[in-house]
Amino acid sequence: MGSLLVIGAILFILINLIYFFKNKEFKYSYFSTKMFYKLFFVLTGVMIAFAVLYYGLGINGTVLRYSMPDGEPVPHSFTNYLYFSGVTILAVGYGDFLPVGHLRFFALLEAAIGLLLPSAYFMKVLNSKDRE
Template sequence: MTAVILSAVVFCLSMSLKGLFMKEPQHRYLSFHYFVYFGFLYLTLMIGFALIYMLLHMNGHAVWAEDAYSHLGFWERFFTSLYFSGITLFSVGYGDIVPEGAGRWVALIEAWTGYTIPTAFVVRTMFEKQGQ
């Protein structure tokens, strides 16, 4: 069951990112449309990665240092995962939650994704502007 949920989450994340590269934009400049689009893209990625952290933890994989977070219930752990996902996606990394085990690799992929999205947007906009 975990594999099915994990596959669904990864599929949703992939489809969200696909829209950045494949979809023809309706506007060829920075607009409110892009602002909302990127807001929802980042929100989708943040929730998706939080669910991946939760699934890894529920299957016994080390995600982050457990000493301060071992007593949390499901919802507290989910919101902690969401918080960790957000600070990782935006490359803030306060250091209050330290990834370990499988969580390091997922955090690395998430940080890379969050770091490259603005670059992809700028490059795409430049190519579209040259094509006019």
């Protein structure tokens, strides 16, 4: 069950990223409401998909610990993983949860996506304005 969730989440993340970069229906302006909504929903979808991925990885063992000196495991609940995914993709990183094991790699990947997608959004908007 856990590996099925992980595979499904990874596929969903990839589909969202492909959709973002392949779809070329943008208005030629500095701010495009359509592009903003697209970015918002793609980031939200990727955040939820990473939370599902983390939840799937957490079925097999501890993947999040509290960052307190005792480092107790964070309870296995979707809301904890959704919270961790949200602060990771938004580059907030409160530091209350620490990823362990394979989750560390996926957290880095999610943080990179959280930084690169908005950058790509601004580059596309500026590029479309230059073509005008």
